[in-house]
Amino acid sequence: MSELVDLTATITEEMANHPNHGRSPLFLSGTRMNHDQAEDSWRGKGVEDLSLVNGFVYIAEHNGTHIDAPYHLHPDGKTIEELALSECHGPAVWLDVSDVGPYGEIGPDELAAAATEAGVTVESGDAVLLATGWDEHLPADRETYLGEHPGLSAAGAEWLFEREVSVVGIDCGNVDVAGDVSMPAHRVLLREGAPEEYTLIVENLRNVAAIPDHRFTFSAAPLPLSGATASPIRAFAIVD
Numbered sequence: 001m002s003e004l005v006d007l008t009a010t011i012t013e014e015m016a017n018h019p020n021h022g023r024s025p026l027f028l029s030g031t032r033m034n035h036d037q038a039e040d041s042w043r044g045k046g047v048e049d050l051s052l053v054n055g056f057v058y059i060a061e062h063n064g065t066h067i068d069a070p071y072h073l074h075p076d077g078k079t080i081e082e083l084a085l086s087e088c089h090g091p092a093v094w095l096d097v098s099d100v101g102p103y104g105e106i107g108p109d110e111l112a113a114a115a116t117e118a119g120v121t122v123e124s125g126d127a128v129l130l131a132t133g134w135d136e137h138l139p140a141d142r143e144t145y146l147g148e149h150p151g152l153s154a155a156g157a158e159w160l161f162e163r164e165v166s167v168v169g170i171d172c173g174n175v176d177v178a179g180d181v182s183m184p185a186h187r188v189l190l191r192e193g194a195p196e197e198y199t200l201i202v203e204n205l206r207n208v209a210a211i212p213d214h215r216f217t218f219s220a221a222p223l224p225l226s227g228a229t230a231s232p233i234r235a236f237a238i239v240d
């Protein structure tokens with residue numbers, strides 16, 4: 001029997017959200033009824049014992065746990081609905097890189113050492129999830145979570161890209177180091193081989209180190225939002 005490990009941040013209006021992504025998410029009031037109100041409205045239509053509620057959520061493509069499409073960085077790259085499901089679901093490993101601190105760079109040495117320690121080899125087609133532990137700053141300290149996180153160096157991103165990794169996921173708001181607006185890791189992963197070759201990026205993961213086995217199946221399927229640069233996902237690990 002497989003075990004499922006949820007790696008997704010709960011979506012709330014208060015969640016840590018990069019300012020680039022606007023005033024989002026919003027759960028718009030006025031479109032939501034509670035069950036008492038709904039029952040009254042059905043009763044008004046002559047129907048007893050029924051209430052049915054629904055809501056409306058406004059959310060940026062890059063809010064919460066999400067996957068970036070190549071189009072995020074390249075004009076000829078695939079948009080999110082053009083990705084095959086098989087690109088977002090498959091074999092995976094997770095690496096413990098929690099030794100890097102604030103603004104720490106995860107480079108080839110850290111990746112290689114973490115793979116050795118985990119007893120795994122990063123193979124072509126693997127998703128690689130990086131456990132920095134940075135999600136532990138939430139919900140108490142969103143400033144540190146958003147403003148001081150570690151990330152992949154350009155060389156670290158190259159190390160993964162050269163191994164034809166399918167997806168790089170991280171438990172920070174950004175795969176690049178906080179404050180580096182030149183986005184070296186994003187460039188390598190989504191732009192360097194574009195539009196044909198790319199490594200997808202998943203950000204804002206949770207609980208990566210809770211996956212009981214370093215090798216597992218990772219699922220990160222996006223909504224097929226037409227023309228979108230990213231999509232929120234329900235990220236989870238399937239462990240046999």
Ligand SMILES: [Zn+2]
Pocket residue numbers: 062066067068203230
């Ligand atoms: Zn993103």
